[in-house]
Amino acid sequence: MEENQGVWVFIEVNEGEIEGVSLELLGAGRKLADKLEVPLSGVMLGEGIMPLANEVIYAGADQVYVVDHPVLKNYRTESFMKGVCTLAEKYKPEIFLYGATPNGKDLASAVATDLSTGLTADTTMLDVDVDKRLLEASRPAFGGNIMATILCKKHRPQMATVRPKVMKALEADRSRKGVIIEEELELREEDMRTKVLKIVKDVTKKASLSEAHVIVAGGKGLGDIQGFQLIHELAEVIGASVGGTRDVVEAGWLKHEQQVGQTGETVTPKIYFAIGISGAIQHVEGMKNSELIIAINKDPNAPIFDVATYGIVGDALEIVPKLIHQFKELSKEKGGEMSYA
Amino acid sequence: MHIVVCVKQVPDTKIIKINPKTNTLDRRSAPAILNPYDAHAVQEAVKIKNKTGGTISVLSMGPPQAVAVIKKSVEIGADQGFLISDRAFAGADTLATSYALSKALEKISKDKPIDLVICGKHAIDGDTGQVGPGIARRLDIPPITNVIEVSEVNKEEKYVHIKRKQINGYEVIQSQLPCLLTVEKEINDIEYAPLPNMINAARYEPIIWSVNDLEDVDKTQLGLKGSPTIVGKMFSPPKLEGGKRLEGTADEQVGQLMEVLLERKDLLKLKTANS
Numbered sequence: 001m002e003e004n005q006g007v008w009v010f011i012e013v014n015e016g017e018i019e020g021v022s023l024e025l026l027g028a029g030r031k032l033a034d035k036l037e038v039p040l041s042g043v044m045l046g047e048g049i050m051p052l053a054n055e056v057i058y059a060g061a062d063q064v065y066v067v068d069h070p071v072l073k074n075y076r077t078e079s080f081m082k083g084v085c086t087l088a089e090k091y092k093p094e095i096f097l098y099g100a101t102p103n104g105k106d107l108a109s110a111v112a113t114d115l116s117t118g119l120t121a122d123t124t125m126l127d128v129d130v131d132k133r134l135l136e137a138s139r140p141a142f143g144g145n146i147m148a149t150i151l152c153k154k155h156r157p158q159m160a161t162v163r164p165k166v167m168k169a170l171e172a173d174r175s176r177k178g179v180i181i182e183e184e185l186e187l188r189e190e191d192m193r194t195k196v197l198k199i200v201k202d203v204t205k206k207a208s209l210s211e212a213h214v215i216v217a218g219g220k221g222l223g224d225i226q227g228f229q230l231i232h233e234l235a236e237v238i239g240a241s242v243g244g245t246r247d248v249v250e251a252g253w254l255k256h257e258q259q260v261g262q263t264g265e266t267v268t269p270k271i272y273f274a275i276g277i278s279g280a281i282q283h284v285e286g287m288k289n290s291e292l293i294i295a296i297n298k299d300p301n302a303p304i305f306d307v308a309t310y311g312i313v314g315d316a317l318e319i320v321p322k323l324i325h326q327f328k329e330l331s332k333e334k335g336g337e338m339s340y341a
Numbered sequence: 342m343h344i345v346v347c348v349k350q351v352p353d354t355k356i357i358k359i360n361p362k363t364n365t366l367d368r369r370s371a372p373a374i375l376n377p378y379d380a381h382a383v384q385e386a387v388k389i390k391n392k393t394g395g396t397i398s399v400l401s402m403g404p405p406q407a408v409a410v411i412k413k414s415v416e417i418g419a420d421q422g423f424l425i426s427d428r429a430f431a432g433a434d435t436l437a438t439s440y441a442l443s444k445a446l447e448k449i450s451k452d453k454p455i456d457l458v459i460c461g462k463h464a465i466d467g468d469t470g471q472v473g474p475g476i477a478r479r480l481d482i483p484p485i486t487n488v489i490e491v492s493e494v495n496k497e498e499k500y501v502h503i504k505r506k507q508i509n510g511y512e513v514i515q516s517q518l519p520c521l522l523t524v525e526k527e528i529n530d531i532e533y534a535p536l537p538n539m540i541n542a543a544r545y546e547p548i549i550w551s552v553n554d555l556e557d558v559d560k561t562q563l564g565l566k567g568s569p570t571i572v573g574k575m576f577s578p579p580k581l582e583g584g585k586r587l588e589g590t591a592d593e594q595v596g597q598l599m600e601v602l603l604e605r606k607d608l609l610k611l612k613t614a615n616s
């Protein structure tokens with residue numbers, strides 16, 4: 001176990017671009033590596049990805065392992081896990097982080113099984129105990145009512161998937177120097193049992209929530225699906241996207257893809273309205289990094305007020321119609337439509 | 342076609358309470374239910390069986406009372422169910438859980454070879470999504486996670502076409518059978534159970550296996566002993582100080598809020614009739 005050294009980050013590449021979460025993890029990984037006084041490495045697999053290697057260095061890594069192979073053109077569990085396991089067995093990192101994206105979670109779960117090691121899912125806080133060289137990966141547990149710190153004492157590498165948009169990427173430093181290590185891997189298409197037939201991008205969905213500048217989100221405090229209409233109405237008037245809590249989605253008031261929180265989308269809009277939302281950890285984890293948070297809730301002790309920039313203690317059913325009215329008046333005054341577009 | 346669905350009994354996390362003094366879960370505060378994602382997994386197996394014919398088995402690991410989720414699965418349309426239940430399995434993390442379940446699946450497949458394994462995307466108490474892919478690795482079959490549609494099942498040529506959810510959009514994957522799928526909720530709607538299923542379920546008694554009923558088991562890989570991860574500590578997240586409360590009557594509050602919002606002129610755009 002002592003031979004295991006260094007912090008690794010899996011670099012996810014989609015359509016010739018490094019995923020944001022991978023850059024965020026290089027930022028977080030840099031801190032861990034500095035504390036442990038070990039190098040930070042990126043691990044990148046794909047086809048034609050060599051030109052991206054320097055970006056990994058600029059984002060904070062000391063070195064990048066690159067496997068460039070036609071079989072790795074699209075993500076597949078079988079080919080990627082073979083590549084990642086081979087590298088991990090050869091170079092023996094002590095910590096290995098992945099973005100908690102569909103591919104990152106899929107890959108990490110498979111790799112952990114083959115390496116017989118521990119994996120913490122959907123981490124939102126990372127630290128290390130330097131003396132014991134232990135990764136402290138914390139995440140909301142039990143549906144997000146409480147935080148749990150997960151440790152992996154006897155197995156290496158210690159692995160975790162980390163929620164996107166929780167850690168901070170470093171500013172790209174184009175003067176940073178590092179080592180690029182190209183690895184050969186024996187992979188044959190005829191050994192593969194799966195094929196990616198088609199990739200379909202849904203542009204509208206992305207624009208609707210995780211990319212939105214302004215989000216109006218509602219919770220159970222709106223009473224019923226009729227009350228929830230106010231959320232749609234306000235969003236429409238100010239040109240915002242609509243989100244909601246897990247409860248609201250499970251009650252069928254809103255679609256799954258509009259759920260904000262630990263098991264839904266993580267969002268970082270400029271303005272986030274939390275209306276009739278009590279602020280369970282599960283929800284707060286998905287929106288706390290929004291720039292300006294406005295909370296409207298009847299209960300003065302609701303935890304949502306702890307993360308809100310501005311809070312209104314009051315009945316959403318009374319406050320929101322007034323807000324809608326104000327915006328409509330404003331638009332009339334200006335002779336057009338005022339909206340956060 | 343032999344489809345095996347892995348299911349889990351979970352506390353309903355929507356209502357569960359945490360003891361604020363000990364930071365532990367008060368399991369009595371929440372009813373035990375069939376993990377919602379697993380219900381969709383069983384439903385998908387029923388949809389496939391309706392087209393291809395065959396048998397649906399369900400498999401669960403848990404205490405004896407977990408037979409309830411197997412009976413619930415029979416109500417949705419499963420034909421038979423297995424529960425592995427033993428103190429040796431207790432305290433398992435995802436690695437030890439996938440090991441135990443894969444041993445049970447090996448035993449099930451000896452009797453009737455398995456063509457397809459379906460799991461829910463994750464369980465709502467653990468929220469990890471790691472057991473499904475883990476089982477697939479141990480059985481050496483391809484895992485396909487985040488499945489939103491099973492568009493084709495060809496049992497003669499032994500392949501499936503799957504729509505898999507991606508960061509923005511989806512991909513269509515062809516996989517050889519057998520393989521393992523983990524399904525999202527949007528894959529189907531749970532149908533009302535027909536009366537004969539409900540009667541079957543009420544009468545049904547799942548097969549229960551202890552650790553000694555399974556074959557070639559390395560006991561050091563089971564339960565707490567076989568789990569590399571442990572919970573170091575539980576804590577309430579750091580309290581944030583919170584911001585400013587807007588005071589006054591509802592109208593005054595809304596007035597102040599409008600001032601705050603209009604400060605973000607960089608975001609506000611005015612669309613006029615002639616622009």
